Each structure stands twice: as C-alpha cells, then as structure tokens.
Amino acid sequence: MTGPYLIAGNWKMNGLNSSLAVLEETARSCEHLNEEVDVVVFPPATLLAVSSILLKDTRVQLGGQDCSSEVSGAFTGEISASMLKDAGAKFVILGHSERRQRHAESDDLVRRKAIQAVQEGLKAVICIGEIAQEKADGKTLAAVSDQILYSVPRTSAVDQIVIAYEPKWAIGTGVTPTLDEIAVVHKHIRVELLAHWGESGRGIRILYGGSVKPSNATEILAISEVGGLLVGGASLDAKQFSAICEHGRSVRAAA
Numbered sequence: 001m002t003g004p005y006l007i008a009g010n011w012k013m014n015g016l017n018s019s020l021a022v023l024e025e026t027a028r029s030c031e032h033l034n035e036e037v038d039v040v041v042f043p044p045a046t047l048l049a050v051s052s053i054l055l056k057d058t059r060v061q062l063g064g065q066d067c068s069s070e071v072s073g074a075f076t077g078e079i080s081a082s083m084l085k086d087a088g089a090k091f092v093i094l095g096h097s098e099r100r101q102r103h104a105e106s107d108d109l110v111r112r113k114a115i116q117a118v119q120e121g122l123k124a125v126i127c128i129g130e131i132a133q134e135k136a137d138g139k140t141l142a143a144v145s146d147q148i149l150y151s152v153p154r155t156s157a158v159d160q161i162v163i164a165y166e167p168k169w170a171i172g173t174g175v176t177p178t179l180d181e182i183a184v185v186h187k188h189i190r191v192e193l194l195a196h197w198g199e200s201g202r203g204i205r206i207l208y209g210g211s212v213k214p215s216n217a218t219e220i221l222a223i224s225e226v227g228g229l230l231v232g233g234a235s236l237d238a239k240q241f242s243a244i245c246e247h248g249r250s251v252r253a254a255a
C-alpha cells in the first residue's frame with residue numbers, strides 16, 4: 001500500500017523512568033525521517049505522561065498498550081481511552097495475543113475496546129494472528145478472518161483502524177513466517193477488509209509483527225500489503241529500533 005509506513009514499538013511490561021533515555025535517543029535518531037515513516041512507541045502506561053512531554057515536537061508519537069471497554073467508573077486497575085488520550089497517546093494496541101491468551105480477552109471485548117478508542121479519537125492497532133496449533137492445522141486464514149469479523153468494529157473512521165498481523169508463534173521467538181507466508185496472509189487480510197468495508201478498506205494499514213529485527217525489516221516491508229511493523233523486543237534498543245525505521249525510509253524512498 002502507499003503512504004508512510006507505520007513503525008510501532010511495543011515496550012510491553014518494560015520501562016522505568018531510567019528508560020526514558022531510550023525514548024530520547026529514538027527521537028533523536030528519527031529526526032531526519034520525513035513523510036516516508038510514521039513512528040509510534042508504546043511505553044508502559046506509567047511513562048506515558050512524562051514521555052509525552054519528552055517527545056513534544058519530535059517525530060515520535062505515543063500509544064497505550066491497552067484500554068478499557070468502559071468509559072469510566074468502578075473498574076479498578078483499568079485505564080480508559082480518554083485517560084490515554086489525556087496522557088498524550090494518539091494510538092492504542094488492542095487484542096495483543098498476550099492479552100488474548102493470558103487475560104482471556106475475547107474478540108467481542110477487543111471490539112468493544114476498539115469502539116471506545118475510536119470514539120476518543122485514538123488510532124486502534126488491533127492485533128490478530130493464529131496460534132501454532134492453528135497454523136499446524138492449516139487454519140491460519142480462517143483464524144484471521146474470524147478475528148477481523150468479530151474483533152474489528154465496523155466504523156467508518158477507517159483512518160483510526162490499524163490491523164497488526166502477529167502470528168503468536170513468531171512473537172519473541174526469533175522465528176518468522178516465510179516472506180511468502182506473510183504475503184499470503186496480508187493479501188487475505190486486505191481481501192477481508194475490502195469485503196467488510198468496500199473500497200475504503202483499502203485505506204486500513206496492515207502491520208506485520210513477530211521477531212522483527214533490523215536484519216529482516218527491509219524484506220518484510222517490501223511485501224506489497226505490509227504497511228508497517230509492530231516491533232517488540234527490538235524497540236527496547238534505540239539503535240535497533242531506529243535502524244528498523246531507517247529501513248522503512250529506504251524502502252519507501254526506493255518505491
């Protein structure tokens with residue numbers, strides 16, 4: 001797809017105040033990027049507000065790693081979409097496989113969270129992807145079709161929806177699908193988005209995530225329906241993450 005790549009760094013449950021130097025270094029390294037790449041980092045919620053001050057007037061945007069499906073009220077421990085926005089977030093990750101598995105989040109809950117996020121003006125990065133058994137059973141495409149059908153709200157605000165394809169078995173393992181496999185799944189996701197949204201489904205960005213490193217970013221980004229990357233481990237290292245962003249700039253500039 002055309003338009004800037006979105007390179008997203010998910011810090012997961014990592015990051016203390018002492019880690020803010022990584023954000024500052026990332027922002028410095030991304031200064032030269034222009035319209036080829038959008039960069040967003042998802043630090044833990046505890047660092048959002050201070051990160052927002054640090055990243056003011058830089059190329060790096062911020063996101064939360066999850067939000068509540070509720071607006072406000074007696075939901076101890078939850079963080080609402082409006083709180084994320086108030087702290088400086090422009091994005092939120094929803095339905096990450098770690099939350100789907102460890103917190104038993106259903107497709108329907110992810111969809112309701114996404115509705116809240118979109119209503120608050122956040123961009124919802126909705127994660128989908130098969131588990132190892134589904135891949136072994138040849139059910140990858142069926143699994144992602146179901147997740148698109150049930151996890152992604154049918155909003156007309158397509159610019160606020162981002163899909164991240166992350167095969168569970170590729171997350172943090174150092175193992176990635178082949179480039180052909182990534183291409184087949186991304187193409188299938190695009191077909192599903194067009195089926196549900198019509199032509200406007202073409203505007204929904206599809207990211208790939210799962211063991212992305214500087215060494216494989218270029219070849220993955222070159223796949224036609226890949227609109228960016230959701231990076232976990234490598235985003236904790238400013239040099240690696242900015243190298244991935246730089247690969248995005250080079251691939252887009254060469255297109």
Ligand SMILES: O=C[C@H](O)COP(=O)(O)O
Nearest residue numbers: 010171172210211232233
């Ligand atoms: O949200 C990021 C993904 O889960 C990928 O994590 P990873 O790059 O450490 O495999």
